[in-house]
Amino acid sequence: MDVLTLARLQFGVTTVYHFFFVPLTIGLAILVAMMQTFHVATGNEKFKRMTQFWGKLLLINFAMGVVTGIVQEFQFGMNWSEYSRFVGDIFGAPLAIEALLAFFIESTFLGLWIFGEEKLSKKVHLATIWLVAISSNLSAFWILVANSFMQNPVGYHIAASGRAEMTDFFALITNPNVWLQWPHVALGGLTTAGFFIAGVSAYRLLRSRKTSVEVRETFRMSMRLGLAAATVAVLGTMIFGDLQGQRMADTQPMKLASAEGLWNAESPAGLSMFQIGDEDARTSIINIRIPSLLSLLTFHTPGGQVLGLNDVQHLYEQQYGPGDYTPPAIWLTYWSFRAMVGSGMLMFLIGLVGLWLGRGKKVIARKWFLMALVGAIVLPYLANSTGWILTEMGRQPWIVQGLMRIDQALSPNVGVVDLLITLIGFTLVYGALAVADVYLLQKYARSGMSDGGNADAIAMANAAGKPDGLYLSGK
Amino acid sequence: MDLQTLWFILITVLFSGFFFFEGFDYGVGILLPFISKADQERRIVINAIGPVWDGNEVWLLTAGGAMFAAFPNWYATMFSGFYLALFLILVALIARGVAFEFRSKDDHSGWRRLWDWAIFFGSAIPALLFGVAFANIVRGMAIDARMNYVGTFFDLLNPYALLGGLVTLTLFILHGALFLEMKTDGALRERVQAVIRVAWIPVLVCVLGFLAFSAVQTDMFATVTVVKFVALAIAVVALLSVIAAIRVKRFGLGFIGTGVAIIATVALLFSTIFPRVMPSSLGAAFDLTIYNASSSQYTLQVMTVVALTLVPIVLAYQAWSYWIFRKRLTTQSKLEY
Known part of the structure; x- marks a missing residue:
């Protein structure tokens, strides 16, 4: 394989993998912040247990998004140095702002949220998770400002040196492309989180014979919240997707x-x-x-x-x-588009059926529906991945629409061996991490919150065969 | 002062912040397998940096983003030039970041040991390689007319650069040990103090050796500027006061001392290359400078407004976060990681 193929493959693999975690993070952060808000506002313990349970899954997922994101920032310079030189004047700004404005808030306040429960007042502690939720969605905005320039370059001129230079920062952040893409991605994140919560809750309800009524009720409530959020969000995602389609006819x-x-x-x-x-x-x-x-x-x-x-x-x-x-593989863009739209419509249908069936408590008895919800967890992931494959593959052979072709963008000093080492290396590391991540997620999804009270800690300690709750909450 | 110079200073500040903050959590990560015996102690060590390590790492992402925005050619040359070294750093940072979150969420001893070593290597590799990278930059790299590094990975492993790596490695271990001293109690704290009592010796040896080697390998001492002189003087005085502070058991002062020494060293290295950003060993005509590597005036203006507004706010809430978590961790503390 040549350098171009390997570099593109590496970008595809690392980006799709990164975007496995990001949508759940940005959506689930909002829903967990809402759960905690309900708890602070009503004092209802059910919401506290929901916050703890879903918050734990959020953290496991969050870590994966953070560490795979570092690769993304470095990769432009490592594999695509000619691209970086050509657009750096424009492209670097949103990346730097993303770090300064979003990553700092996200990381600092996530630390405060995890470790600060006993050190901060209830309201300040609540504010920390909202800051995490808002900043992670802000970070999506800034990276999409950068991506939108690649889809629809605005606010620039080509300088005498041959590179693209920014002439209008305001035009960059008001790029019509980003104001359709950002809501599409953010609502897609909320959809992902909604189906994740609904699916995991359904799984727990399916095997809930041994658990207390209280825990069952908490999962039923979670499922309802997840379905409501997902149904509204997936409708919004489709509307913004449709608007993007219309723009595409003009710009791409x-x-x-x-x-x-x-x-x-x-x-x-x-x-x-x-x-x-x-x-x-x-x-x-x-x-x-x-x-x-x-x-x-x-x-x-x-x-x-x-x-x-x-x-x-x-x-x-x-x-x-x-x-x-x-584009080099039309079958891929064609079927990606169908997979994305198809899963979107299916999710909307499942959401509507779920909201109808979930009005009363009887939904717990409808096993076929609960099983369908468990299976539906894959749908948002399929839609997220195929959506990006369509967006990026459909732009080929351009790396920046109309301005630079992908084969002009490579690092001239990076060879096939270098790329093979990094491609194989990242693939192996990412594969191993996926195993560890899925192991932990399923473990917590299965056994967290098994009974009332200090359920989390007890459940995890039991699952680990240990008599005390040091495991989760320490002493 | 022109905007290019201002941005050179800002990037110096960002890397100083990165080495100051992440320096001690690399040090803590390196000490982890050796300093703590029982699992509870290991958790205390990890929880000592638990709330802040991620925020510390964002200093690196911001420095990288700022280079990209303000000096795209610097970013492009450096990141493609240090290709395999950066790959190793990335793998290290990935393993380390996940390890903090995953380690204590399962209590099979094999699982925990695996992540403990991920934290160790994930901290030691960048602590070493960032020093190697910056020493190479100061020494000059084979950069051609098209601003591309044309040397090999092994050219980067020259004795001077490796010594630079040992400087950051040993300095971060001492910096981390001093941080841990302030955060721990009991038998664990005594063990940390025992480490500190000897950890300053390799630092002093490496730093003095590096300075002497710099006289031969770089143009650090070819010209004397006020900034270089002040940075060097502060670095030396800070290191000597660290040793004095350790002898009188004022470890908090010692931590400030290593912090100042780190910042002064970064300032010394950056002021040595200024106004170049990556000197070329193939001829001064190929040097990347703050002018031929920079973004347009307009972009620099936009980014100046953004940075001067946001950086003080970031510093304020990060300081608040350190204030919230100022207490020592004991066996009675609630541990999250």
Whole structure:
């Protein structure tokens, strides 16, 4: 494999892995902060137990997001130094602000939240988790400001030296792309957290025969909170996703055409439901479509022309000179898009059914539904990953849309051996961490909060075969 | 003073902050397997830095982000140039960060031992390699006309740079031990004090050796500037006062002393290369300077407003956090990690 393939593979692997943890963190932080708010406001112990249980899972997940995030910041300089030189004047600013404004708050106040319960007043302790929740969502904003420049460059000019330079910071942070992408990502995070809570709660309700009524009620309440948050959030995610689709037709028509597997312009354009294509011949072999629907989705009117891959290729050749401007794996963007939208719609459906079924206490008896909720935990993860694969793969061969191609962006002094070492190294380390992380998550999800009172500590101590509760709460 | 100089100073401040704060939690991590006997003691050692290690590490992320924003060519040259070294640092930081959170959440002894060693190596590797990296920068690296490092990984492991690594390693161990002395009690604290009583010796040897070696390998003493002279004087005085403080058992003062010595050393190294950011060993024409590596005036202006607003706020709440967790940890303390 060549350097470009390896560097792209490394970016893909490390980014998708990083983004396995981030959405749950930014969504769950908000929901845990809400649980703690309910506890402080009502004094209800149920909410305290919820805060502790879900807070513990939040921390296990949080650590993974933090450490894999460091790789992301370093990677631009390590593997993509020409890119860093070209856009650093613009791209570095949001990254530095992310660290200064978000990471510092996040890390300092998370430390205060974990360790400060007995040292801070109830209200100040509550404020610390809200600061964590807000700053982790702020951090998403700043990194998306950076990413939005790659999708839709604004507020810059190309200097005499050939590099891109910032001319308008305000334009950068008001990039229309980021104000659609950020809500989409943040609401996607809330969706992830909602289904995570609902799924884990359902799992606990399925095996709740031995637990007390109190604990069962706490999980039923968690499940209801999770489903409510997820249903609203997934609807919002879809709305912002739809708005992004409309913008894509203007700013990144190639991405839209590859997401739809649309080879030639159509007016009105049909929506492909299932397609097997021939990427070399630039045509489709089997294509099952619903007439006019793509135009309707894109422009919100039944008419309107949607450009195909061949048309945009032709346009770009005129604009940028000869070259291949088609993303390298159309099947991947096409199916990623379908996986993302499909899981989104399925989640919305499950959410609605869940809210209906969950009105009373009888939901605990509906085993089929609880089992479905456990399975549904994978849906937001599938949607999150495929969403980013579509966003980044659909932009290829550009690294910055219209300004720099990916093959111009590499570090010239980094060779195949270097990249193999780091790619294999990160993969092994990430694989090992995934095992440890899943082990801990399932352990806490299974046995935390097994009974009332000091349940957490007792449960964990029992699970570990130890008589005292040193395990969680110390002495 | 132009904005490039201001940003050079700001990045010096950020790296000083990083080495000051994360320096002691690297030191604590390195001491962990050796200083504590029972599991309870290990947990006390980890909990001593538990609330603050993550905030300390953000100083590194901020320094990296600030380099990217203010001096993109510096960031690009340094990060691609130190490729494998940074890979090792990244793996170390990943293992270490996860270890703090995961270690005490399961009590199989094998599980805990595994993460204890992750904390040890995760602390020792960066403590060593950051010194190696900065010594290489001061010494000059093979940087070509296109600002790319063209040497190999093994060129970075020259004796001078390795000595630089030993300086940071030994200094952080002493710094960490002094921090731990202030946070612990009983038998554990006595063991920490025993470490401190000898840990200053390798620091002194490495620092003096490094300064002497610098006279030969770098242009540290080729020209004398006020800043360099003051930084050197402060570093030496601070180190000597650390030794004095240890002898009279004023460990808190000793901790301030190692902290000042760390900051002064960073200032000395950065003022040695100024106005270059990465001197080239292939000829002064290829040096990266604060001018040919910097961002545009506009970006520097924006970032100046941002940094001068936010850095004081960050310092204020981090100080508050240290104040909240100022008490010693004992066997009676509630341990989270």
